[in-house]
Amino acid sequence: MKKRLLNAIAGVLLAISVTLVIWQGSFSVGNFRPEAPEQTFVFFGISLLIFLLTVTLGFMFARIVFKLWVDRRGGQIGSRIRTKLVMGALALTLMPVVFMVLFNYYVMNRTLDKWFTGPTQHVLSDIRSISGALEQQTRGKALAEAQLIASLPETRAQILRPDTPTPWLDIFCQQRNIGAARILPADSMQAVASYGKFASNPQTTSFTAAAPIMQDGATIGSVVVDETIPINLVAQVKDIRADTELFLKLGELQKRVRTNYLQILALIALFIFFVAGWLAQYLARQISSPISALVRAAEEVSRGNLAYRVEVRAIDELGQLVGGFNRMTADLAANREELEKRRRFTEAILESIPTGIISVDATGAVQRVNKALDEMLPQAGVRTATRLDDLFSREDAAEIRYLMNRARRTGLASQQLDLRTTQRTLHLAVSVSAVERNRNTGFVVVIEDTSDLLRAQKTAAWSEVARRVAHEIKNPLTPIAISAERILRLTNRITLPPDADQLLRECATTILEESASVKRLVDEFSQFSRLPSAEPVVCELNDVVASAMNVFEGRLEGIELIVELSPGLPSVSIDPEQFKRVIVNLVDNAAEAMQDSDDRILRVSTRPGLADSVEIVVADSGCGITPDEKDKLFLPYFSTKSRGTGLGLAIVSHILAEHDASIRVEDNEPCGARFTVEVPAAAIPDMAIAEAVAETKSPLKATTLSA
Incomplete structure (x- = not known):
């Protein structure tokens, strides 16, 4: 090409x-x-x-x-x-x-x-006629003068005496204004050739004429006259000839x-x-x-290249335009950098707050969700969701759209929403804010998980109830027990019929046993209502778990107990005695849940968690927990056991709350339940201390007990 x-x-x-x-x-x-x-x-x-x-x-x-x-x-x-x-x-x-x-x-x-028009031609013709007339006149004069001189007697005498001077001829030429005259003998060739003819000299503009001298009918000589055009007309005649020739050539x-x-x-x-x-x-x-x-610069800017500059040389208004464009792109780059900083700052805030955030555009499509919402909702793909239906059920998504319509009119709309998942029921506080009121430009959905708050409120309410119930029951309980003891002592001193004595003793014994049972229940109520404050110390979580598991040696009949303690865990700041109670309570519940199971396996393990935390996992192969039970599991006086008081897991939740720890319950695979306790790691300010503590950490322990 x-x-x-x-x-x-x-x-x-x-x-x-x-x-x-x-x-x-x-x-x-x-x-x-x-x-x-x-x-x-x-x-x-x-x-x-x-x-x-x-x-x-x-x-x-x-x-x-x-x-x-x-x-x-x-x-x-x-x-x-x-x-x-x-x-x-x-x-x-x-x-x-x-x-x-x-x-x-x-x-x-x-x-x-x-x-080349007619007048010009006539002028040139007249000029040529005048020039010709002048020449003709000069010729005629020369011929006439020659004939006149030839007819003079002096001329014939001069021919006969050729040696005689001719002063009279010069005088005659002067008188007649003749240029020159000569008398020639008859045998002169010029005279013979010039009779009656004219000769002109173009260099001098002169004319020559000859006339014969006759005597007795014979030619005895000739007179030759030279006539010259006047000197003032010579140059004009030459110019006329040259112009005439040039004009004729131009015409051609x-x-x-x-x-x-x-x-x-x-x-x-x-x-x-x-x-x-x-x-x-x-x-x-x-x-x-x-x-x-x-x-080209505009195309680069449209592609996002704000660092592009126009380097071409320009002047005047174009130079101002180029300079203005470069300043504009520089300002845009600075503004974009500032916006990028603000965006990163805003994203950092959104990612760090514990409240779930959903950004929805005017069409209802999900633009962005933050980390808290991803952790809040159990399903996968929360960060890549594009619709509300990808995040919530059809009914819950419709409820949020209803709030969006309200927010478009009023600017803000709020409502409580119970979100049922496979694991538990989430109590959510949903607030929808419109970007612009009365205009469909987008919405910000704020979702806050109030499950822990509601649980804490219920726990506090039950704590107050427990305190009052314990106080009201404890007062009459002591006299009842004392009265039952007095009845037993009385039966020992008096004699009654055998049937009556046996009945009285059984009734008194039953009163004492039930009184003791009620007293234990009252003591648990009292303990739940006024749990002692935690006294945290920096310690190793593996040591606390191992100490708690020593309690169950020889007690878990028919249960395979597997303890896995991960080495290298960071230290934690906890109250060891209270955490032992947490572990013992969880293991007791797990062991009791596996009473009707064929395969009874109880696994207790520790592992590193997320964000500088340590996790304790207690998993069983029991009957499992339903979603409705998961939502109420940590409330006081709720129990899945026939003779349970419902205070064990409530006390566990209370202890963990004081340690800024959390607990979650999930389904175990293939069956059973799994409780995960997440404990924040302790802050160690000195690296030397951290290294010293790391050296003392116990290696992995795996113990299998079978009783």
């Missing part, structure tokens, strides 16, 4: 050169002949200069047009406006140039027509003069046209180059 393009360019240039050479050779100078060799060289130099200028300008113009065509064909930026500017400038130049050529050609034709070359003049005008017009084309290209480049650079 490139080779074909070069061949085409070479062919066009060759055709232009040949055309110009032929055109230059067509300039004919007619009968012009230089008078000196220097003029020949000057004429050749001028012709060569004209030819070279024509070829150069033609090549430049052809290059301009060809480059515009190639750029426009290739879709180069700025080629269209550059083409329009060049073509517009050439069109504006063409009109006055054509008008100039036509006007000059018209004036030249009118001038030539005036030169009139058509050629018109053609040459038209060619000269065409050459001037082409020169102006070529120069105009080059200037138009130059000016178009001055305009289109900054515009093309601005277009």
Whole structure:
């Protein structure tokens, strides 16, 4: 393709050169002949200069047009406006140039027509007639004077005596204003040849006439008279002859003069046209180059490249435009950097707050969710959700859309929402805020998990109930127990019928046993209502778990107990005794849940958690926990056991809350339940202490007990 393009360019240039050479050779100078060799060289130099200028300008113009065509064909930026500017400038130049050529050609034709019109021809004819009359008059005078002198007796006497002086002839010539006269013998060749004829000298503008001298019918001699035109008329006669000859030649070359003049005008017009084309290209480049650079810069900016700058040189308003564009992009880059900083700051806030955030656009599509919502909702793919239906059930999503419609009218709408999952029921406080009131421009959905808050409120309420119930029951319980003991002692002192004695003793014993049971229940109520404050110390969680598991040695009959303690765990700040109670309570519940199971496996393990935390996992293979039970599991006085008080897990939740720890319950695979306690790691300010503690950490312990 490139080779074909070069061949085409070479062919066009060759055709232009040949055309110009032929055109230059067509300039004919007619009968012009230089008078000196220097003029020949000057004429050749001028012709060569004209030819070279024509070829150069033609090549430049052809290059301009060809480059515009190639750029426009290739879709180069700025080629269209550059083409329009060049073509517009050439069109504006063409009109006055054509008008100039036509006007000059018209004036030249009118001038030539005036030169060769009838009056001019008559003037030239009259001038020629006057010149001829003057010559005729001079000839006639010369002949008349010659005949007059030939008829004088003195002339015949002079012929007969040729040695006699002729002063009378000079006097006669002066008197008659004759230029010169000579008397010649009869045998003179000039006299014989000039009888009755005239001879003229074009160099001196003089005429010669001869007349015979007759005697007795015979020619004895001749008189020759030279008559000269007056000196004041000689130059005028020469000019008249030269002008007449030139005019006659111009008349013959009139058509050629018109053609040459038209060619000269065409050459001037082409020169102006070529120069105009080059200037138009130059000016178009001055305009289109900054515009093309601005277009490319705009495309780069549209792609997000705000660091792009226009480096092209521009002047006047275009220079101001380029400078303004560079300042604008610099400001945009600074603003984008500032917005990016604010965005990162906002994202950091959204990712760090414990409240779930959902950004919804005007069409209801989910734009963004934060980390808290991902941790709050149990299903996978929360961060990649695009619709509310991907996050919530159909009923819950419809409820949130209803809140969005309310928020569009009022600006803000709130409502409690119970979200049922496979694990538990979440009590959520949902608040929807419209970006713009009364306009559908987007919404921000704020979701807060109030399950722990509700549980804490219920726990606090049950604690107060337990305190009052324990106080009210404990007061009459002591007299009842004392009275039952007195009845038993009384039966030992008196004699009753056997049946009555046995019945009385059984009743008294039952009263004492139930009183003791009620007393234990009252003690648990009292303990739940006023649990002692935690006294945390930095310790190893594995040691606390191992100490708690020692309590169950030999007690878990028919249960396979697996203890896995992960080494290298960070230290924790906890109350060891209270955490032992937490572990013992969880293990007791797990063991009791597996009473009706065929495979009874209890696994207790520790592992690193997320965000500098440590986890304790207690998993069983029992009957499991239903979703409704999971939601109420940590409330006081709720129990899945027939004789349970419902205070064990409530106490566990209370202890963990004091340690800023958390607990979650999940389904174990393939069956059973799994309790996970997450404890924050203790902050160790000194690295040396951290290293010392790390050296004392126990290695992995795996124990299998079978009882």
